[in-house]
Amino acid sequence: MSLTNNGAARVAIVGAGIGGSALAALMQGLGYTVTVYEQAERFMRVGAGIHLSPNLMRVMRRLDLHRQVLVSGQEPAGFLNRDAYDGDMLYALELGEAAHRQFGAPFVALRRGDLHAALMSAVAPNTVQWGKRLAGLDWRGETIELSFEDGTRAHADIVIGADGLRSRVRSALCGFEQPTFSGQVAFRGSYQRALLGGLRVDDLTKWWGDETFVLSYWLDHARQDFYFAAMMPQSEWPTEASSMPGDLDEMRARFADFHPDVRHMLARAPQGSVTKWALFERPARFEFGNSRVLLIGDACHPMRPFMSQGAAMALEDVATLIRALMGAGDFGSAFATFAATRAERLGEVHRVSSANTFMRGPTQPEWVFGYDALTAHPSARLPALHTPRAMAMAA
Ligand SMILES: Cc1cc2nc3c(=O)[nH]c(=O)nc-3n(C[C@H](O)[C@H](O)[C@H](O)COP(=O)(O)OP(=O)(O)OC[C@H]3O[C@@H](n4cnc5c(N)ncnc54)[C@H](O)[C@@H]3O)c2cc1C
Known part of the structure; x- marks a missing residue:
């Protein structure tokens, strides 16, 4: 046409x-x-x-x-990539103004x-x-x-x-x-800064585990609304729906060997604030x-x-x-x-x-x-x- x-x-x-x-x-x-x-x-x-x-x-x-x-x-100041267990820095990408300079946006x-x-x-x-x-x-x-x-x-x-x-x-x-179900699921949750207690949280961090990772960042300009996504393998997904309410005990147990800061972030998630998602692909x-x-x-x-x-x-x-x-x-x-x-x-x-x-x-x-x-x-x-x-x- x-x-x-x-x-x-x-x-x-x-x-x-x-x-x-x-x-x-x-x-x-x-x-x-x-x-x-x-x-x-x-x-x-x-x-x-x-x-x-x-x-x-x-x-x-x-x-x-x-x-x-x-x-x-x-605009996060940087994108930090850390080892999930000892917190060592694997790669830090400077963002903020540097993103404008390096990537043009x-x-x-x-x-x-x-x-x-x-x-x-x-x-x-x-x-x-x-x-x-x-x-x-x-x-x-x-x-x-x-x-x-x-x-x-x-x-x-x-x-x-x-x-x-x-x-x-x-x-x-x-x-x-x-x-197809990718064999990966993600717990996703968000809550207010006050619930973090005194924990200092960087703008954007990916905590790399062996087959797992946790990504954390702020959702808003004032850095009051905290968000995390915790990914892990799972052999099957039992339902047609893409998501289900997240079981906090299961999530915390699965990431119990992560760095204390990550454990703290997951521990502070209130009941009802977390959803478990199946990740699909083609x-x-x-x-x-x-x-x-x-x-x-x-x-x-x-x-x-x-x-x-x-x-x-x-x-x-x-x-x-x-x-x-x-x-x-x-x-x-x-x-x-x-x-x-x-x-x-x-x-x-x-x-x-x-x-x-x-x-x-x-x-x-x-x-x-x-x-x-x-x-x-x-x-x-x-x-x-x-x-x-x-x-x-x-x-
Ligand atoms: C855990 C997770 C985290 C992600 N994080 C990021 C990220 O940080 N950055 C990023 O770039 N991407 C991210 N993505 C991917 C991103 O969300 C999707 O790739 C994106 O939404 C795709 O956009 P789309 O317009 O193709 O589809 P969608 O945004 O899903 O829109 C599809 C629309 O079609 C409608 N629809 C569906 N079926 C029908 C029908 N039969 N008739 C009429 N309407 C219909 C739906 O209701 C919906 O409104 C993430 C995905 C997941 C699962």
Whole structure:
């Protein structure tokens, strides 16, 4: 389908998560008519923490949302990697101002709900149809019919699957295949600073155990809301649900050989504040879609969260797709350029995430944090996606 008149194409985005909301906002900026179909009845401000690495923050800056997340979140002074048992420093990466200098953008930690709220604020009103859980797709000549579990239907020329780990768009394209349980689970919890007692906690630390680790950081600008994620192997996951209430005794017993500071952080977590999550993945054989339907984010490439790069990859996808749309004559060639541009980068990040080695020792992190999805891969002849300020200056 031709890209000569952006407004004429009916674009359906399935999923108003991190990738879907960012894509909707940027496509609307290019004049596209976009409808987002989201299964949730309303936006929920989920409290778990997330890192916004500089490669992700570049896309936030293009969306003009970087100040919003800097106000609610915090810029850690550094990313400390310590031995889990004796606390020895394995690798310390200076962040704060140094991240701006070294990677060209800040490194931010905040509540996931605050990131999502910022992204949703960039989407035009009435773009999202809530309570629309996609059941399937049917090809009716030139039109794609979307059917929803509430019995309703909608029609589009182009469908972007941004519907996450258990993507129905992916199932419609490739057949149903469950993501696999990675054999890893994570206890995730947050609580107020006062509960830490007198313990001094650095901004961002990963405590590396043998097959386990604990990541801890602050979720807010004032450093009052403390967050941790404690990962460990587990042979089976007994339920369909992705999470269950965390058993504090089990968590504390499993990390009982960790450094006293970590034991203290886990010991202070109040009853009911911890959830246990199963980590799922798919192999790095990426299914991007075809000339009318495209997968982005976790729908395309879910990975273990050991590099904290899943949302970053979703936003890099979005920036690359927008550039491909700007540079192509039709959706089919834009989608092909997108897939060709993303495959290598995603493969490398997926591989290193699975290995869980990133920053365990002396590391050159530029290839991850310094990546600029707004300009990368000039060989694919993608136009640069400049920042709003640069675009205003060029006009
Ligand atoms: C423990 C953990 C920690 C993480 N930490 C980080 C981190 O620090 N930094 C980072 O960059 N990444 C992190 N990630 C990864 C990150 O959360 C995901 O990769 C990211 O959310 C993917 O974005 P997405 O838009 O593809 O999917 P999502 O944000 O999951 O959005 C998918 C959307 O689709 C909707 N949906 C699903 N099915 C349907 C349907 N059938 N019909 C309609 N709507 C549907 C969902 O309700 C949801 O709104 C972490 C992940 C985990 C598990």
